Amino acid sequence: xxxxxxxxxxxxxxxxxxxxxxxxxxxYEVIEARNGEDALTRVSAEIPxxxxxxxxxxxxxxxxxxxxxxxxxxxxxxxxxxRNSEKDKVAALDAGADDYITKPFGMEExxxxxxxxxxxxPTSPExxxxxxxTPDLAIDFDTxxxxxxxxxxxxxxxxxxxxxxxxxxxGKPVPHRELLQAVWGPDYGDEPxxxxxxxxxxxxxxxxxxxxxxxxxxxxxxxxxxxxV
Amino acid sequence: MTGRIRxxxxxxxxxxxxxxxxAFYFRAVHVNNTTVALTLLLVIFGISAAWGLLEASIxxxxxxxxxxxxxxxxxxxFTIQDPQNWVALTAFLITAILANQLSARAKRRTQxxxxxxxxVEGLYALSQSLLLSESVRTASQDLVxxxxxxxxxxxxxxxxxLTQETFRWGATESPISDAQLETRIEEPVIDRxxxxxxxxxxxxxxxLGNLGLTGALPSEAVLxxxxxxxxxxxxxxxxxxxASHAEALRQSEHLKSALLDSLAHDFKTxxxxxxAAASSLLGQPRPDADRELITxxxxxxxxxxxxxxxxxxMVRIEAGKLHLEKGPLDIASTVRSTLAxxxxxxxxxxxxxxxxxxxxxxxxxxxxxxxxxxxxxDNALKYSRPGSPITIxxxxxxxxxxxxxADRGGGIEEHEQLQIFDKFFRGREHRFRTPGTGMGLAIAxxxxxxxxxxxxxxxxxxxGSVFSFSxxxxxxxxxL
Numbered sequence: 199x200x201x202x203x204x205x206x207x208x209x210x211x212x213x214x215x216x217x218x219x220x221x222x223x224x225x226y227e228v229i230e231a232r233n234g235e236d237a238l239t240r241v242s243a244e245i246p247x248x249x250x251x252x253x254x255x256x257x258x259x260x261x262x263x264x265x266x267x268x269x270x271x272x273x274x275x276x277x278x279x280x281r282n283s284e285k286d287k288v289a290a291l292d293a294g295a296d297d298y299i300t301k302p303f304g305m306e307e308x309x310x311x312x313x314x315x316x317x318x319x320p321t322s323p324e325x326x327x328x329x330x331x332t333p334d335l336a337i338d339f340d341t342x343x344x345x346x347x348x349x350x351x352x353x354x355x356x357x358x359x360x361x362x363x364x365x366x367x368x369g370k371p372v373p374h375r376e377l378l379q380a381v382w383g384p385d386y387g388d389e390p391x392x393x394x395x396x397x398x399x400x401x402x403x404x405x406x407x408x409x410x411x412x413x414x415x416x417x418x419x420x421x422x423x424x425x426x427v
Numbered sequence: 428m429t430g431r432i433r434x435x436x437x438x439x440x441x442x443x444x445x446x447x448x449x450a451f452y453f454r455a456v457h458v459n460n461t462t463v464a465l466t467l468l469l470v471i472f473g474i475s476a477a478w479g480l481l482e483a484s485i486x487x488x489x490x491x492x493x494x495x496x497x498x499x500x501x502x503x504x505f506t507i508q509d510p511q512n513w514v515a516l517t518a519f520l521i522t523a524i525l526a527n528q529l530s531a532r533a534k535r536r537t538q539x540x541x542x543x544x545x546x547v548e549g550l551y552a553l554s555q556s557l558l559l560s561e562s563v564r565t566a567s568q569d570l571v572x573x574x575x576x577x578x579x580x581x582x583x584x585x586x587x588x589l590t591q592e593t594f595r596w597g598a599t600e601s602p603i604s605d606a607q608l609e610t611r612i613e614e615p616v617i618d619r620x621x622x623x624x625x626x627x628x629x630x631x632x633x634x635l636g637n638l639g640l641t642g643a644l645p646s647e648a649v650l651x652x653x654x655x656x657x658x659x660x661x662x663x664x665x666x667x668x669x670a671s672h673a674e675a676l677r678q679s680e681h682l683k684s685a686l687l688d689s690l691a692h693d694f695k696t697x698x699x700x701x702x703a704a705a706s707s708l709l710g711q712p713r714p715d716a717d718r719e720l721i722t723x724x725x726x727x728x729x730x731x732x733x734x735x736x737x738x739x740x741m742v743r744i745e746a747g748k749l750h751l752e753k754g755p756l757d758i759a760s761t762v763r764s765t766l767a768x769x770x771x772x773x774x775x776x777x778x779x780x781x782x783x784x785x786x787x788x789x790x791x792x793x794x795x796x797x798x799x800x801x802x803x804x805d806n807a808l809k810y811s812r813p814g815s816p817i818t819i820x821x822x823x824x825x826x827x828x829x830x831x832x833a834d835r836g837g838g839i840e841e842h843e844q845l846q847i848f849d850k851f852f853r854g855r856e857h858r859f860r861t862p863g864t865g866m867g868l869a870i871a872x873x874x875x876x877x878x879x880x881x882x883x884x885x886x887x888x889x890x891g892s893v894f895s896f897s898x899x900x901x902x903x904x905x906x907l
Contacts, residue, residue, distance in 0.1 A: 216703045
């Protein structure tokens with residue numbers, strides 16, 4: 199039984215080779231693509247559980263591939279890049295990536311991030327609601343569906359998990375670190391830029407006025423809070 | 428000379444033509460007097476139109492005399508019996524004058540039209556040629572040359588306010604001096620007696636210079652048009668010059684960045700495979716000897732990666748390619764994340780952090796400041812005994828935030844304290860004992876200086892060293 203199907207997208211054949219060997223050794227099924235176009239075809243044809251996407255590729259680059267991919271798929275995407283500035287990380291997350299890892303990386307770290315990306319919080323966290331409904335927002339946590347003004351919206355799995363965790367703690371400020379660990383996993387906690395980007399995207403999707411959020415509120419210096427409804 | 432001879436010939440030819448007509452009607456063909464008179468009128472008309480008033484007047488006189496003598500009764504005498512003949516004479520003269528005036532006017536019009544056409548053609552040629560020059564200097568030189576050629580003046584000079592130079596072409600002796608040309612004027616100064624003119628060259632209220640012309644001057648309207656064309660030509664050249672300069676600069680900057688990016692990519696890609704392969708092997712159960720060897724590969728891949736990163740960083744700093752994204756920077760959190768980052772290298776050493784209360788935010792790029800701090804901490808760790816304490820402190824003063832890292836290492840001798848921030852410099856004692864590239868402190872210095880700050884060291888050999896750097900305080904609203 200495979201632990202999941204992973205699409206490795208990189209123009210460097212040696213990197214694809216070492217990834218294939220290592221990931222297969224950890225019971226993952228591996229498919230490969232050597233460029234962005236190839237990756238998009240493979241995603242729609244083979245429906246992988248996760249995409250490892252190189253940022254710097256000839257032709258359409260990783261960011262553009264990620265954006266195009268997001269228009270039709272919620273598959274978790276981890277961007278691999280030699281750049282490690284915060285600006286590059288934010289750009290990758292903004293393009294729809296779920297995580298970002300700097301090359302070169304240790305395999306243990308990559309495996310941990312793959313597990314985190316594939317991990318789904320249980321459908322309803324303990325004590326959390328199964329659904330909430332307000333005049334303009336309806337979230338069904340069991341079916342992972344969300345409607346804003348009656349219109350169905352797509353959330354990526356990480357966006358959905360983030361929203362669900364905030365809602366399960368509705369009315370309470372959730373610190374950055376707690377939120378990162380609840381959604382991404384125990385190895386996370388020092389990536390406040392992840393939260394900035396994902397909260398921003400969530401607000402764009404569910405808030406009537408994203409500039410003046412009424413559901414997802416910022417708690418300065420602490421974290422975020424979902425307004426009790 | 429030939430003109431005068433031709434004139435004399437025409438003066439003789441006019442009465443001869445009249446004589447010919449009279450001889451023809453008197454000897455060869457006999458017709459009535461009216462026909463003779465009309466024929467003479469036509470000839471006078473023709474002479475007047477073709478040659479001029481004087482020729483026509485002489486012809487008129489000859490015609491009156493001849494007509495009177497040979498055709499009017501009493502034939503063979505100059506007496507005029509019939510007053511009608513006075514009328515004929517007057518008619519001849521009036522015809523001559525009228526015809527002459529008409530033709531002179533027509534000629535003048537034609538002449539004017541030709542001149543206008545020449546001027547317009549000249550202006551057009553000038554405008555065309557001015558569009559070819561690509562820099563202000565070549566445009567200025569070109570335009571004086573072309574003005575002389577196209578307008579047919581003897582000399583042209585242009586003083587450019589932009590380059591503060593005078594460009595001249597044509598006759599070397601010019602009545603227009605440099606000082607005259609350089610004086611700012613509002614209206615054209617035209618001296619037709621001395622055949623010279625100075626016209627201000629302006630565009631949209633901006634004075635670009637003065638244009639001086641000597642020789643056969645065109646009309647004032649044309650002079651103004653020329654000045655306007657010159658202004659457009661110069662302005663166009665200037666725009667082109669600035670644009671191409673900016674473009675060249677942009678392209679070379681872009682090339683540098685692209686080159687650095689591709690270098691980083693090309694170095695790090697093979698390292699990624701090595702690191703991934705080694706760490707993957709380490710993740711599985713192995714015999715001890717294998718594990719030891721693979722660990723060496725893994726660690727050395729890390730070391731190579733750090734080296735590549737440092738070399739590229741140094742190249743970036745030296746190429747002036749640090750893209751700082753400055754903002755309010757909280758020193759406390761920078762210190763915290765830097766310590767978290769180098770935790771493995773600390774190997775349990777105690778770092779004492781003492782930050783002044785109410786420390787203002789620095790105006791800096793957090794990634795880069797963290798990198799500089801890391802380099803300084805790395806340095807302190809490397810050059811002090813394991814287990815010896817390290818202190819990080821920060822205080823504000825004089826519009827700056829000053830961060831210091833103190834160690835209890837061997838210290839730095841005075842003569843080495845200045846060199847220590849130089850690229851590739853290694854202390855005498857440590858050259859072969861302590862690993863490193865000698866780039867760490869040079870990178871820290873490059874980063875701090877790119878922020879407009881300073882870096883320095885105070886040290887007492889045997890007691891330890893204190894490395895400090897200053898950053899400007901962030902002014903304005905602090906955004907959280």
